[in-house]
Amino acid sequence: MAHHRFHKMHGLGNDFVIFDCREHDLSLSAEQVRALADRHLGIGCDQLIVMRPAPASSTADMAMQIFNHDGSEVSACGNATRCVVALAGRDVLIETGAGLLRGTLGDGAVTIDMGLPGLEWDALPLAYPMDTVHLPVGWEDLTDPAAVSMGNPHVIFFVDDGAAVDLERLGPLIEHDPLFPERVNVNIAHMADDGLHLRVWERGAGLTLACGTGACATAVAAIRRKLVSGPVPVHLPGGTLTIDWQPGSNVSMTGPTTHVFTGEIDF
Numbered sequence: 448m449a450h451h452r453f454h455k456m457h458g459l460g461n462d463f464v465i466f467d468c469r470e471h472d473l474s475l476s477a478e479q480v481r482a483l484a485d486r487h488l489g490i491g492c493d494q495l496i497v498m499r500p501a502p503a504s505s506t507a508d509m510a511m512q513i514f515n516h517d518g519s520e521v522s523a524c525g526n527a528t529r530c531v532v533a534l535a536g537r538d539v540l541i542e543t544g545a546g547l548l549r550g551t552l553g554d555g556a557v558t559i560d561m562g563l564p565g566l567e568w569d570a571l572p573l574a575y576p577m578d579t580v581h582l583p584v585g586w587e588d589l590t591d592p593a594a595v596s597m598g599n600p601h602v603i604f605f606v607d608d609g610a611a612v613d614l615e616r617l618g619p620l621i622e623h624d625p626l627f628p629e630r631v632n633v634n635i636a637h638m639a640d641d642g643l644h645l646r647v648w649e650r651g652a653g654l655t656l657a658c659g660t661g662a663c664a665t666a667v668a669a670i671r672r673k674l675v676s677g678p679v680p681v682h683l684p685g686g687t688l689t690i691d692w693q694p695g696s697n698v699s700m701t702g703p704t705t706h707v708f709t710g711e712i713d714f
């Protein structure tokens with residue numbers, strides 16, 4: 448049993464438990480992650496984050512490790528990356544499973560250079576070669592999705608009424624479909640005069656109030672379909688992110704972060 452300090456933070460209500468392990472070691476089993484992330488028995492969060500020193504071979508200032516609520520380790524989390532930059536208190540280059548990401552502190556917001564989106568079928572991956580702008584598949588009324596990797600896999604449905612979609616029922620069905628060998632994050636978007644409106648069923652976490660990589664993937668898919676051009680506001684249940692992307696360039700994500708409290712726990 449050891450004593451651990453943690454930060455509870457969120458980006459637009461997508462909440463995190465963050466351990467700053469830049470100066471000491473911490474290894475976590477999937478079972479420990481699930482226990483800490485549990486909202487009844489643990490601290491509670493959508494994702495658990497570990498800040499680590501950058502590997503000696505890297506030019507980064509630090510590294511971050513990302514675990515979903517279900518204990519699975521994943522490569523990318525946009526909202527948590529902003530929180531980590533806010534905790535660092537300065538502009539930083541972060542080594543992630545999705546590559547090197549640059550975070551810039553702004554006036555009340557953090558901008559992350561999220562890198563190039565993965566636009567080929569095998570970047571997600573999908574089980575079969577397909578046109579990722581229009582996947583010829585559907586689940587009940589949800590048809591004709593797009594697919595984009597932001598270092599993690601996203602499928603995006605453009606619908607007329609996002610609120611009418613039973614995402615709690617369809618989300619897990621699509622997340623676990625064999626078309627997505629590494630499972631998938633499910634994005635339901637609709638276009639409005641003020642930008643894109645988005646709800647996300649996250650792989651390994653379920654319905655969340657916001658998903659940064661989901662907002663990036665959805666903006667990229669909408670721009671590829673020529674529905675919008677960047678920068679585009681993406682409105683999520685927890686608030687708004689601004690996403691910018693021009694074909695061939697990196698995706699930029701800007702949004703707020705909130706530090707809720709600092710706590711201590713023995714495990």
Ligand SMILES: N[C@@H](CCC[C@H](N)C(=O)O)C(=O)O
Pocket residue numbers: 461494515521522523524525526527599600632649650651652655657658659660661
């Ligand atoms: N909330 C995140 C995404 C977290 C990871 C995702 N659930 C996955 O499994 O890929 C974000 O803000 O991007």
